[in-house]
Amino acid sequence: MLQNKSIYLFTFFLFISKILLPQSEVEKNIQILFKKSLTEGKSYEWLDHLSNKIGGRLSGSLNSQRAIEWSKNELENLGLDKVYLQPVMVPKWIRGTFEYANIETSPGNTINVPVCALGGSISTPLGGLRANVIEVKTFDELFEKKNEIEGKIVFFNRAMRADLVNTFEAYSEAVNQRLQGAEIAARFGAVGVVVRSLNLKLDDQPHTGTMSYGNLPLSKRIPAASISTNGAELLSSMLSLNKNLKFYLKQNCKNLPDVKSYNVIGEIKGIEFPNEIMIVGAHLDSWDLGDGAHDDGAGVVQSMEVPRLLKKINYKPKRTLRIVLFINEENGQRGAIKYSQESKIKNENHVFAIESDAGGFTPKGFSVDSNDDKFKIISNWSKYFKPYFVHYFEKGGSGADISYLKNEENVLVGFRPDSQRYFDYHHSENDVFSSVNKRELELGAASIVSLIYLVDYFKL
Amino acid sequence: MLQNKSIYLFTFFLFISKILLPQSEVEKNIQILFKKSLTEGKSYEWLDHLSNKIGGRLSGSLNSQRAIEWSKNELENLGLDKVYLQPVMVPKWIRGTFEYANIETSPGNTINVPVCALGGSISTPLGGLRANVIEVKTFDELFEKKNEIEGKIVFFNRAMRADLVNTFEAYSEAVNQRLQGAEIAARFGAVGVVVRSLNLKLDDQPHTGTMSYGNLPLSKRIPAASISTNGAELLSSMLSLNKNLKFYLKQNCKNLPDVKSYNVIGEIKGIEFPNEIMIVGAHLDSWDLGDGAHDDGAGVVQSMEVPRLLKKINYKPKRTLRIVLFINEENGQRGAIKYSQESKIKNENHVFAIESDAGGFTPKGFSVDSNDDKFKIISNWSKYFKPYFVHYFEKGGSGADISYLKNEENVLVGFRPDSQRYFDYHHSENDVFSSVNKRELELGAASIVSLIYLVDYFKL
Numbered sequence: 003m004l005q006n007k008s009i010y011l012f013t014f015f016l017f018i019s020k021i022l023l024p025q026s027e028v029e030k031n032i033q034i035l036f037k038k039s040l041t042e043g044k045s046y047e048w049l050d051h052l053s054n055k056i057g058g059r060l061s062g063s064l065n066s067q068r069a070i071e072w073s074k075n076e077l078e079n080l081g082l083d084k085v086y087l088q089p090v091m092v093p094k095w096i097r098g099t100f101e102y103a104n105i106e107t108s109p110g111n112t113i114n115v116p117v118c119a120l121g122g123s124i125s126t127p128l129g130g131l132r133a134n135v136i137e138v139k140t141f142d143e144l145f146e147k148k149n150e151i152e153g154k155i156v157f158f159n160r161a162m163r164a165d166l167v168n169t170f171e172a173y174s175e176a177v178n179q180r181l182q183g184a185e186i187a188a189r190f191g192a193v194g195v196v197v198r199s200l201n202l203k204l205d206d207q208p209h210t211g212t213m214s215y216g217n218l219p220l221s222k223r224i225p226a227a228s229i230s231t232n233g234a235e236l237l238s239s240m241l242s243l244n245k246n247l248k249f250y251l252k253q254n255c256k257n258l259p260d261v262k263s264y265n266v267i268g269e270i271k272g273i274e275f276p277n278e279i280m281i282v283g284a285h286l287d288s289w290d291l292g293d294g295a296h297d298d299g300a301g302v303v304q305s306m307e308v309p310r311l312l313k314k315i316n317y318k319p320k321r322t323l324r325i326v327l328f329i330n331e332e333n334g335q336r337g338a339i340k341y342s343q344e345s346k347i348k349n350e351n352h353v354f355a356i357e358s359d360a361g362g363f364t365p366k367g368f369s370v371d372s373n374d375d376k377f378k379i380i381s382n383w384s385k386y387f388k389p390y391f392v393h394y395f396e397k398g399g400s401g402a403d404i405s406y407l408k409n410e411e412n413v414l415v416g417f418r419p420d421s422q423r424y425f426d427y428h429h430s431e432n433d434v435f436s437s438v439n440k441r442e443l444e445l446g447a448a449s450i451v452s453l454i455y456l457v458d459y460f461k462l
Numbered sequence: 463m464l465q466n467k468s469i470y471l472f473t474f475f476l477f478i479s480k481i482l483l484p485q486s487e488v489e490k491n492i493q494i495l496f497k498k499s500l501t502e503g504k505s506y507e508w509l510d511h512l513s514n515k516i517g518g519r520l521s522g523s524l525n526s527q528r529a530i531e532w533s534k535n536e537l538e539n540l541g542l543d544k545v546y547l548q549p550v551m552v553p554k555w556i557r558g559t560f561e562y563a564n565i566e567t568s569p570g571n572t573i574n575v576p577v578c579a580l581g582g583s584i585s586t587p588l589g590g591l592r593a594n595v596i597e598v599k600t601f602d603e604l605f606e607k608k609n610e611i612e613g614k615i616v617f618f619n620r621a622m623r624a625d626l627v628n629t630f631e632a633y634s635e636a637v638n639q640r641l642q643g644a645e646i647a648a649r650f651g652a653v654g655v656v657v658r659s660l661n662l663k664l665d666d667q668p669h670t671g672t673m674s675y676g677n678l679p680l681s682k683r684i685p686a687a688s689i690s691t692n693g694a695e696l697l698s699s700m701l702s703l704n705k706n707l708k709f710y711l712k713q714n715c716k717n718l719p720d721v722k723s724y725n726v727i728g729e730i731k732g733i734e735f736p737n738e739i740m741i742v743g744a745h746l747d748s749w750d751l752g753d754g755a756h757d758d759g760a761g762v763v764q765s766m767e768v769p770r771l772l773k774k775i776n777y778k779p780k781r782t783l784r785i786v787l788f789i790n791e792e793n794g795q796r797g798a799i800k801y802s803q804e805s806k807i808k809n810e811n812h813v814f815a816i817e818s819d820a821g822g823f824t825p826k827g828f829s830v831d832s833n834d835d836k837f838k839i840i841s842n843w844s845k846y847f848k849p850y851f852v853h854y855f856e857k858g859g860s861g862a863d864i865s866y867l868k869n870e871e872n873v874l875v876g877f878r879p880d881s882q883r884y885f886d887y888h889h890s891e892n893d894v895f896s897s898v899n900k901r902e903l904e905l906g907a908a909s910i911v912s913l914i915y916l917v918d919y920f921k922l
Contacts, residue, residue, distance in 0.1 A: 036625070036627065037625040040624045040625050040627075041624050041625050164500045164501050164901070165496070165497040165500050165501050167496065167500075167849065167850050167851065167905065168851075169901075202901065203900070364824070364880050364882050366851055389627065390627050391627065391628075391826055391853075391854060391880075393851075393853040393854075394851060394853075420824050420851075420880065422824050422899055422901045422902050422905070423899050423901075423902070426899070439882055439883050439886070440663070441624070441629075441662065441882045441883075442882050442883070445627065445882070
């Protein structure tokens with residue numbers, strides 16, 4: 003680590019760079035926002051509560067209701083103009099009491115492998131499911147082998163690509179196995195599917211996530227589970243030695259009727275243009291294996307920090323600012339759909355929305371879904387973020403929940419933190435509070451509130 | 463996490479951006495360097511060995527000798543033109559067998575606090591040291607209180623500033639307490655110093671690091687220890703309640719005579735300009751509390767990756783490329799001094815050097831110590847790094863070891879990864895292999911080799 007001489011040189015350069023340039027009001031306010039987030043921030047304390055006192059909060063669960071009540075209460079404590087719940091019916095899926103799998107390499111010889119049910123999957127028969135396995139990497143390969151599938155378990159084993167620097171890109175290339183694998187395999191007569199966990203590490207934690215049966219009738223649905231990456235490697239090796247091995251899977255998850263839940267909404271009325279609405283949002287629900295600290299506890303507490311930090315610079319938004327904590331992003335997006343439907347009915351004008359749903363990591367920048375003129379304006383603001391190493395300003399998608407608000411005029415933004423570690427945790431028991439670094443989380447909150455401040459101050 | 467619709471949009475944009483622009487040879491080679499580092503990299507496996515099979519490797523220790531032999535052997539396996547050891551005498555300090563401290567809040571009532579000896583410190587008397595404490599935050603405050611110091615332990619308790627986004631800046635503002643605290647306190651008659659650990663978290667791990675007695679005679683030297691941040695907070699609270707409390711410190715560390723050690727050097731002879739030397743370097747020694755995975759195991763294995771990755775693109779450097787693994791950066795920089803002395807004697811021409819000594823985190827960019835013209839050339843290469851989110855190209859210091867090679871013509875570069883988590887680990891038992899993320903380490907190696915490739919390809 004750099005010592006003595008280099009340190010003095012380094013400090014000298016910093017000193018010089020600081021005295022030469024007078025700060026504008028905007029630069030000064032952004033500096034205060036970052037400083038306050040790092041020194042008087044509440045995001046980390048909130049995340050500790052949400053993760054450790056509430057925990058995983060799958061849509062429709064008791065924990066999700068606790069998270070709704072807690073976040074409503076915390077937003078009320080911030081003294082916003084209005085805090086309210088928006089009712090919405092959400093799916094209720096429960097994991098059940100057991101999840102178990104083994105590979106029977108030869109009669110009587112079994113090796114246990116870590117699995118978990120995919121969200122939305124049906125259970126296996128009570129005594130479990132035992133069948134031969136067919137391994138595929140793509141849907142094309144599945145189609146080629148369609149005559150061999152009947153009565154078997156389809157094992158989707160396409161790994162996320164390690165060479166893609168943006169790990170979300172690797173995820174988007176691999177996620178169709180999980181989303182549609184069961185539906186497609188069932189159409190060819192498979193009795194179950196096992197999907198390689200969507201993470202980039204070789205480890206022993208299975209990663210869950212939503213799956214869909216499309217329009218398959220109830221009678222045609224087959225159980226779907228995720229297998230850890232090490233488990234997937236093992237199963238693949240064993241199959242190369244003995245393609246007639248049996249795989250045993252047992253899980254008793256269940257889909258229950260929809261239940262009532264809520265989006266949590268807090269609002270500061272704009273002092274000049276109250277009918278122009280800006281949103282900062284994240285999703286309050288999470289998967290159930292971890293405590294959802296990165297996905298999306300981080301986004302929730304960063305969103306809650308926005309009004310709190312704006313007060314620290316005594317800034318009253320000209321436009322109406324809404325904090326929207328969406329329910330049910332993970333397995334239905336019912337909260338987002340409901341919010342957009344209600345806003346259409348009320349003829350609301352959403353001029354801007356930003357979503358944080360990519361983990362509580364060091365901020366890299368923003369992905370902007372807008373027309374070219376507005377993108378240009380936002381890109382020009384990158385100069386304000388340079389001191390904080392926030393550099394990524396590109397056109398692209400925004401976020402699952404706010405995307406329903408898209409129109410020709412408005413600007414939707416996805417907050418983009420560093421993505422290298424995200425899939426180590428995502429949807430698994432690894433996604434816990436201790437995997438979040440306080441400073442990284444706080445820098446994210448500061449980046450988000452700074453962009454909102456710029457949008458409101460300069461107008462887009 | 464973004465789902466369905468957003469993912470498809472996202473993939474679409476990526477697809478479009480990829481087909482529109484034809485790649486230059488340089489762009490293509492850099493892409494391969496990143497790809498190979500992420501998919502066929504050896505840095506993580508090497509770091510596992512260095513951290514877990516060798517471990518902490520303080521200068522002069524048996525482990526440091528093991529690290530020297532191992533890295534020499536690994537460099538030889540890469541088929542370089544030359545691999546050799548450069549002998550140098552290094553200080554040998556040993557931590558001893560015990561380190562212990564408590565706060566005596568009232569006679570007979572004590573609370574243990576976590577401490578560790580600072581590197582280079584003398585031991586306490588065998589039975590320990592028991593004295594009143596005077597707390598200061600700055601040397602100015604120490605001078606003001608100079609009449610109260612006699613016979614006391616000086617407690618330096620200035621925390622690293624959380625509001626500085628670059629954590630190295632916060633470190634550079636706080637490190638003088640550790641480096642010079644004992645020397646200055648001793649001049650005022652203190653009997654020992656306890657220094658708040660240089661990390662940004664409140665936790666229970668003391669962080670060690672080098673300290674100096676300057677030109678104090680042996681008889682005037684006093685023991686110096688680091689106290690964990692939680693311990694520092696506790697001691698400060700207790701002092702506010704009772705400024706007459708006693709602090710008890712016991713440690714039996716020791717300075718031994720200098721011993722022979724080595725820089726490890728590997729070389730590929732330049733095919734066009736063999737007398738122009740480019741260096742990639744890091745330091746092989748580490749502190750002893752953890753296994754030195756971030757400081758500076760990461761830099762060592764990233765440096766070793768450079769010739770390996772250049773072979774993957776069949777690139778033969780025009781200039782001579784040296785991998786220099788310096789010994790004794792942490793407590794003496796004798797390896798760096800020796801290397802620069804030898805190179806002066808041989809009249810060697812070092813045109814470029816890059817050092818990686820800031821942890822194995824996601825690469826942010828480079829700090830460049832050069833004249834303006836050369837800095838401008840390097841800045842213009844930032845376009846090649848954009849796809850990898852490597853964006854930081856600024857003038858500034860380089861690194862402790864290579865800084866001795868500075869002249870008017872050459873270019874010295876410090877590799878700069880994200881700094882948010884570094885001081886959670888730095889110089890403490892937290893600096894272990896499991897705190898390094900494979901992809902982050904590999905992206906760093908790819909960034910470093912890409913810059914070297916550009917330097918050699920375009921000439922600076």
